[in-house]
Amino acid sequence: MSRPSFREELMRLEAIVRALEQEDLDLDRALALFEEGVARLKTARELLAQSELTVKRVLEASDGTLGTGGTDL
């Protein structure tokens, strides 16, 4: 249910790139940032590659609680 927030991924990625471009980091730190950047790129690209739209129908039960059901829409 909980998806990575694309906005957060992208913002973090931009921060990483900026840090690598501008800051005089020691090599260990630079490599750690690079690895994190690569991981976030992967997540972002996976999200972009997702091609199936999820559509659920919200149903209100007789006791007033809300549920969601899959739909063929």
Place this chain on the structure above:
Amino acid sequence: MTLFERAPGDRALSVIEVTRRARQLIEGGFTRIWVRGEITGFKAYRSGHWYFTLRDRYAQARCVMWRSDNQGRPAPAEGTQVFVEAQPTVWEEKGELRLTVRQLIPTDAAGLWQLKLEAARAALERDGLLDPARKRPLPAFPSCLALVTSPDGAALEDILAVLRRRWPAIEVLLIPARVQGEGAEAELLQALACIGRLPQVELAIVGRGGGSREDLWVFNEERVARAVARVPVPVISAVGHETDVTLTDLVADYRAPTPSAAAEAAVPDRRAVAHQVDVLARRLAHALSRRAAVGRERLDRTADRLEVAIRSHLEARAHRLARLAAALDALSPLKVLERGYAVARDPSGAVLKRVAQFTPGKPFRLTVSDGDVAATAGRSP
């Protein structure tokens, strides 16, 4: 106690008491209402007041419209279908139900729509719901969208098609509601209230496809507009086509001209975002290789410094060695002999250092800088 519940023994009411109390009840029981009917028995008095009857197939009601309210209006023709805004009352003197008419609009002018719309719009404005400062920005990359529309309408398909093309990574929660006709208002109100109970929802679209003014009317209901204003996440409205602007549109955070446009506004285009991500990927790779180059250069510099340090260290050592060697050289006995000293040794080669070691008449050897000399010890003086 109701008006007519009186025991036979109670004091009888006068007629005017009955009609007066009936008037009070009627006036208290209705706020101003809109009534639709056909004008019959129209009469404009010299005083300027209008008297007529409003009727439909089943009933009729006497009406009065005071001069102050009808001034400047053309008198309606007999048989005209009209909307009137009126306050029901009781005409005490005649004991008759009567509508005191404030507004009168022929239905073919469809003016009622306009009036009702203006009244609702004014109420929303008064409450600050049309203030542009209220409008919330739409999230850049929503991951969950609530969609309030008819499950059978064209709008749903239009919206889903755009979402599939632009940003299929979104989850759509369809909250079905009728969007026209009987029950539409209640269903829309309920659906809109649902949104706040779905915590994962970041954005909502409410709307329907094109239709007649009557079809779209529910989106002009003040209660629907207020329900839109209460939705805790930003709302995009999409009602009908470009030219249809409803109260819901005015209250929504973003008004889209069509359902497809609403979907376009709701999500980014993944091709554009993919490009943005590619640019970031290139910058990331470039930044690292640049960082690595800086590292390599620094390493080279370090190696240079190390070499210099080692070389100077070695040179210092060599210099010290030379100095020590010179000192050693200076301590060599041969150097002492060069300064004019001599070493005395007995025939076995042992060095003779004290007087007592010499025996008079016995031979010994003297070593000087360039060789040995045979010698004999004399008598002590």
